[in-house]
Amino acid sequence: MFRLAILVGLVGVALAGKSPNADIIERMVRSHPGARYSNDILEDAQLDVPDLVAKYGYPVESHNVETQDGYGLTMHRIPHGRDSHNKSDPNKPIVFLMHGLLSSSADYLLLGPGRALGYILADLGYDVWLGNARGNYYSRRHRRLNPDSRLNKNFWKFSWDEIGNYDLPAFLDYIEAHTGQSRLHFVGHSQGGTSFLVLASLRPEYNKRFISFQGLAPASFFTHNEHPTFTRIAPLESILESAAFAMGRAEVFGSREFITWFALRYCAEESIFSPICTSIIVSGTSDHFNTTMIPVFLGHAPAGASIRQYAHFAQCINTDSFRRYDHGTLTNLRVYGRRTPPEYDLNKVTAPTYIYYATNDKTVHYQDVRLLASKLPNVKGAFQINSPTFDHLDFLWGSGAKDLFYTKMIRLMREAENAL
Numbered sequence: 001m002f003r004l005a006i007l008v009g010l011v012g013v014a015l016a017g018k019s020p021n022a023d024i025i026e027r028m029v030r031s032h033p034g035a036r037y038s039n040d041i042l043e044d045a046q047l048d049v050p051d052l053v054a055k056y057g058y059p060v061e062s063h064n065v066e067t068q069d070g071y072g073l074t075m076h077r078i079p080h081g082r083d084s085h086n087k088s089d090p091n092k093p094i095v096f097l098m099h100g101l102l103s104s105s106a107d108y109l110l111l112g113p114g115r116a117l118g119y120i121l122a123d124l125g126y127d128v129w130l131g132n133a134r135g136n137y138y139s140r141r142h143r144r145l146n147p148d149s150r151l152n153k154n155f156w157k158f159s160w161d162e163i164g165n166y167d168l169p170a171f172l173d174y175i176e177a178h179t180g181q182s183r184l185h186f187v188g189h190s191q192g193g194t195s196f197l198v199l200a201s202l203r204p205e206y207n208k209r210f211i212s213f214q215g216l217a218p219a220s221f222f223t224h225n226e227h228p229t230f231t232r233i234a235p236l237e238s239i240l241e242s243a244a245f246a247m248g249r250a251e252v253f254g255s256r257e258f259i260t261w262f263a264l265r266y267c268a269e270e271s272i273f274s275p276i277c278t279s280i281i282v283s284g285t286s287d288h289f290n291t292t293m294i295p296v297f298l299g300h301a302p303a304g305a306s307i308r309q310y311a312h313f314a315q316c317i318n319t320d321s322f323r324r325y326d327h328g329t330l331t332n333l334r335v336y337g338r339r340t341p342p343e344y345d346l347n348k349v350t351a352p353t354y355i356y357y358a359t360n361d362k363t364v365h366y367q368d369v370r371l372l373a374s375k376l377p378n379v380k381g382a383f384q385i386n387s388p389t390f391d392h393l394d395f396l397w398g399s400g401a402k403d404l405f406y407t408k409m410i411r412l413m414r415e416a417e418n419a420l
Contacts, residue, residue, distance in 0.1 A: 041292060041293065041295050041296055042295060043055075044110070044112075044296045044299070045295045045296045045298070045299025045300070046299060048138075049076050049104070049105050049106050049109065049130075049138070050062055050076065052106070052109060053076070053078060053109065056082075056112065056113050056119070057082045058078050058081065058082055058113075058119065058122060059078060059079050059080060060076065060077065060078055061076070061077040061079065062074055062075070062076055062077075063075045063076075063077060063174065063178070065170045065171060065174045066143065066170065067134070067166040067167055067169075067170040068166050068169070068170070069162070069166050070142050070143040070144060070145070071134040071139065071141065071142050071166070071167070072139065072141030072142060072143070073131070073132060073133075073134060073138075073139040073141075073167060073170065073171070074132050074138040074139055075105075075129055075130060075131055075132065075171055075174070075175075076105045076129075076130045076132070076138075077127070077128065077129050077130070078118060078119070078122040078127075078128040078130075079122075079127050079128075080092070080122060080125070080127065081119070081122040081123035081124070081125070082113075082123070083123070089125075090179070090180065091181070092125055092126065092127050093125070093126055093127065093184070093185065093211070093413075093417055094126065094127045094129065094175065094179060094181055094183075094184035094185070095121050095126045095127070095128055095129070095184060095185040095186075095187060095413070096129045096130075096131060096171065096172070096175065096184055096185065096186050096187070097117070097118060097128065097129070097130045097131065097187045097188075097192075098131045098133075098168070098186070098187070098188040098189070098192030098193075098195060098196065099130075099131070099132070099133070099136075099189060099191075099192050099303075100189045100190030100191040100192050100219075101160075101190060101191040101305055101309060101310075101313075102136075102252065102253060102301060102302040102303060102304070102305045103136070103189075103191075103301050103302075103303055104132050104136045104137055104138055104300060104301070104303035105118075105130035105131065105132050105138065106300035106301070106303070107189065107300070107301065107396045107397075108130055108396060109130075110293070110296050110297060110300060110396075110397065111293070111396075111397060111399075115399070115402060116396075117187070117396065117401070117406060118130060120402065120406060120410075121410070124410060126185075127179065129171070129175055129184075131167070131168070131171050131192075133160075133163045133167055133191075133195070133305075134158060134162065134163060134166075134167055135147070135155075135156065135158065135251065135254075135304055135305055135306050136303040136304045136305065137254070137303040137304055138303075140254075140304070142155055147251065150248055153245050153250040155250075156250035156251055156306040156307065156308065157306070157308060158306055158308060158309075159306065159308040159309050159311070159312035159325045160191055160194050160195050160198065160309055160312060161198055161312065161324055161325050163191075163195045163198070164194070164195035164196065164197070164198025164199040164202065165198055165199065165202050165203070167195070168195055168196070168198075168199045168206075169199065169203060169206065172184075172206065172209060176209075182209055183208075183209055183210065183211050183420070184209065184210065184211060185210070185211050185212050185213075185214060185413050185416070186210050186212070186213045186214065186351075187214040187216065188213070188214070188215055188216065188218060189216040189217065189395055189396055190216070190217055190218065190219050190363065190364060190392065190395075191219055191309070192216075192218075193213075193215040193216065193217070193218020193219060193220075194218060194219045194220060196213055196215070196218070197218065197220055197322075197344060197346065197349060197372075198344060200213075200348065200349040200350070200351055201344040201345050201346060201348045201349055202344070204348040204349075204350070207348070207349065207350045207351045210351035210352070211352070211413070211416050211417055211420065212351070212352045212353070212354060212380075212412070212413055212416040213349075213351045213352065213353045213354065214354050214356070214409055214412075214413065215353065215354065215355045215356065216356050216395040216396075217356065217357055217358065217361055217363070217364040217369060217392055217395055218355065218364070218369065218372065219313070219363075219364045220316075220322045220368070220372045221316070221320075221321075221322055221368040221371050221372055222313070222316055222317045222320070222365070222368060223320055223365075223367070223368055223371060224365040224367040224368050225317055225365060225368070226362050226365060227362050227363050230313065230314070230317055231317075233310055233313075233314050234314045234317040234318055235318075236314070237311055237314035237315055237317075237318055240307060240310060240311045240314065241307050241308055241311050244307040245307075249307065250306060250307055251304055251305075251306065251307075252302070252304065252305045252306065252307055252309075252310065253302035253303075253304060253305070254304035286360070286389050286390065286391040286393075286394055286398065287387070287389040287400070288387070288389065288390060288391070288394045288398030288399045288400040288401070289391070289393075289394065289397070289398060289399070290397075290399050293397065297397060308325070311325075312325050321343055322343060322344050322346070322372075323341050323342060323343040323344060324336065324341040324342055324343075324344065325341060326340065326341045327341075346372075346375045346376055346377075347377055349376050349377065349378070350377055350378050351378065352378055352380050352416055353373075353376050353378055353379045353380060354379075354380050354381050354382075354383070354409065354412055355369060355372070355373050355379065355381070355382040355383065356382075356383050356384075356385060356395070356405055356409070357369035357370070357382070357383075357384060357385065358384070358385040358387070358390040358391065358392070358394070358395075359384065359385075359388065359390075360387075360388060360389050360390050360391055361390070361391060361392045362391075362392070363392035364392060366384070369382070370382060380412070380416075381412070383405065383408070385404050385405055386404060387400060387404055390404065
């Protein structure tokens with residue numbers, strides 16, 4: 001998602017093989033009448049998630065959740081597909097989808113029915129829940145703190161540590177209370193996978209709730225980092241948050257209205273600026289990116305984040321470790337009981353884990369994903385995407401995602417369900 005941030009900056013605005021089960025799943029997906037891209041690019045760019053889902057004829061719900069530390073969050077739910085045979089089945093399997101940095105629940109829906117993972121799962125009989133982390137477009141609320149205050153920036157003093165430690169438990173507890181089911185699949189892209197690792201290590205009692213963890217390029221280690229944005233911000237880590245606060249910029253890219261306006265005006269396929277938009281969003285070597293969809297993507301992302309989320313990733317780069325946020329010596333002593341932050345204990349992440357990575361991914365380097373997999377105790381498989389041009393955003397927005405790994409991932413989810 002970092003390329004999306006660079007785009008706005010450039011215009012001067014500082015804001016494995018198939019089994020029979022796999023074949024059956026694939027035929028169901030391809031034969032679905034909605035197997036197409038979004039049918040009105042400009043309209044889809046401007047709709048929020050509930051209206052977008054409703055437009056394509058799916059049932060949709062919004063659920064408000066409050067965390068232990070007072071943040072108000074929104075989850076979106078697609079309880080079943082349009083033609084699902086088990087609409088009323090209270091025991092249908094549940095899947096929870098968590099987005100990455102600067103993103104929202106929309107990420108799993110933007111390609112439209114038959115292409116986007118959220119719709120595919122709903123049509124295959126899953127009860128689909130989509131999270132929105134604190135601070136994004138759908139979760140800018142707190143019982144006491146004002147996210148828009150220019151004097152008090154305390155709302156934005158969080159990183160993905162809090163997202164994993166507070167937001168995810170609030171989501172999961174709510175889903176269990178609402179459905180009566182205690183177990184589900186967790187799908188996390190990039191920082192969505194990071195927050196899962198935080199939860200499962202800091203609150204290991206939650207591991208037993210997961211039928212599986214499906215990690216799509218989960219971000220953790222950056223030993224082999226080659227991403228230019230990461231390498232540029234890492235040396236600035238110690239002043240990143242204080243400088244942003246001093247400039248009144250605790251929130252990163254929170255103006256969805258401006259970005260949508262920019263995308264519709266300058267990133268349409270016929271625009272002379274369209275090649276620039278494309279080159280910023282993708283690495284330039286992906287064969288799976290549909291440039292026609294750029295206005296839709298930029299209509300929903302960036303969706304806002306805190307500067308501390310960036311700073312925390314920068315700390316991991318500088319220390320070559322996956323550890324909790326470094327508040328400084330005095331606060332560390334108060335929060336952690338030690339002068340330096342502890343590393344996340346990955347030995348406690350015991351949920352059945354399936355990891356997917358791409359060798360062309362510069363945002364989360366494939367060797368770092370392999371390093372993560374080597375440190376987790378219950379990895380059922382670490383799978384390389386069979387495409388030399390598959391990029392970080394292709395996991396959600398790439399035209400080849402369904403054929404290259406969604407079908408396989410869903411087959412593995414079914415096998416995990418049958419093993420219970």
